[in-house]
Amino acid sequence: MPDQTPTPPAPSPVMPPSPQNAAVEAVPTDQSPDQPPPALPQAGDLAALRGEIDRIDTAMHDLLMQRAGLSAHMAASRAKGTAPSFRPGREAAILRRLLARHAGPLPRGVVVRLWRDIISSSLAQQGPFNMAAPGTAEGVEAQLARGHFGLLTPLKLYPTPSRVLSAVASGEATVAIMPAPAEGEPMEAPWWVQMEAPRLQVVAGLPFLATREGAEPQAFVVAPIVPEPTGRDRTLLRLEPEAEHTRPRIAAAFAAIGLPTRWLLRRDLPNPMALAEVQGFLAPDDPRLASLPFQRIQILGAYAEPETEDLPA
Numbered sequence: 001m002p003d004q005t006p007t008p009p010a011p012s013p014v015m016p017p018s019p020q021n022a023a024v025e026a027v028p029t030d031q032s033p034d035q036p037p038p039a040l041p042q043a044g045d046l047a048a049l050r051g052e053i054d055r056i057d058t059a060m061h062d063l064l065m066q067r068a069g070l071s072a073h074m075a076a077s078r079a080k081g082t083a084p085s086f087r088p089g090r091e092a093a094i095l096r097r098l099l100a101r102h103a104g105p106l107p108r109g110v111v112v113r114l115w116r117d118i119i120s121s122s123l124a125q126q127g128p129f130n131m132a133a134p135g136t137a138e139g140v141e142a143q144l145a146r147g148h149f150g151l152l153t154p155l156k157l158y159p160t161p162s163r164v165l166s167a168v169a170s171g172e173a174t175v176a177i178m179p180a181p182a183e184g185e186p187m188e189a190p191w192w193v194q195m196e197a198p199r200l201q202v203v204a205g206l207p208f209l210a211t212r213e214g215a216e217p218q219a220f221v222v223a224p225i226v227p228e229p230t231g232r233d234r235t236l237l238r239l240e241p242e243a244e245h246t247r248p249r250i251a252a253a254f255a256a257i258g259l260p261t262r263w264l265l266r267r268d269l270p271n272p273m274a275l276a277e278v279q280g281f282l283a284p285d286d287p288r289l290a291s292l293p294f295q296r297i298q299i300l301g302a303y304a305e306p307e308t309e310d311l312p313a
């Protein structure tokens with residue numbers, strides 16, 4: 001594809017400070033500071049700037065078409081195998097890599113927004129992909145589902161979290177968007193008590209881009225796949241405590257094996273059950289788990305630690 005070479009700026013142009021100039025100047029470059037600035041039209045030359053934007057749009061469109069072509073190849077080579085096409089750990093790694101190299105005026109939230117749509121369209125190419133969430137279209141889970149998997153991924157709403165879980169368990173839905181477990185959940189047994197592990201696993205926390213440092217996910221993605229480590233993960237564990245295993249004692253047992261809990265929930269009804277989140281990626285055969293004094297301990301999944309949006313200046 002022939003590229004139009006943009007006209008270099010006039011020697012030492014004196015540009016008055018304006019938002020337009022700020023945006024132009026902030027275009028990231030790979031050049032070192034002592035090299036001349038990249039060849040860009042002068043800020044006052046709107047027609048040339050628009051021409052440059054058209055050239056960039058064409059280049060981006062070409063690359064998006066190339067990317068979709070690669071996804072189609074992947075889908076074709078997968079058709080013969082059994083490897084799952086949904087790999088939330090890889091998706092998180094892709095976003096982290098881009099955020100780590102990101103610079104300039106484009107907000108990090110926009111980078112995530114754009115790539116979430118690109119990745120979701122690639123998922124749709126791999127085969128049917130649809131989501132289930134509890135509540136209404138205005139509810140937190142539905143909004144987070146849309147935010148993560150895009151506006152074009154089909155979403156079916158169910159009246160309760162346990163119906164959502166049944167939908168993903170039966171294969172009616174590819175993924176379930178579940179509310180983050182919390183104290184004082186409604187009367188019906190919480191979904192994490194019912195979840196059919198290890199076949200179903202928590203594989204992502206939403207939103208991936210948190211508005212502030214340390215924010216906890218508001219929802220979890222559950223799917224019939226095995227989570228993969230991303231380098232910065234958290235693991236959810238479910239266990240059946242005895243009567244004497246109060247929350248502090250459960251927390252102390254985890255701390256004693258070098259796995260301090262980030263948070264811990266304990267329910268007594270219908271049976272004693274606890275859910276703990278620990279830092280890091282734990283495999284089911286992790287030897288530390290065998291030394292915990294609990295009856296049944298199961299990994300409910302693992303997810304990539306969220307990234308944060310730009311902090312206010």
Ligand SMILES: C=C(O[C@@H]1C=C(C(=O)O)C=C[C@H]1O)C(=O)O
Pocket residue numbers: 071074085086087088090091094118119120122123126
């Ligand atoms: C096409 C793939 O599947 C999905 C799509 C991805 C993408 O578009 O980058 C990444 C991870 C997968 O969830 C893949 O295996 O990379």
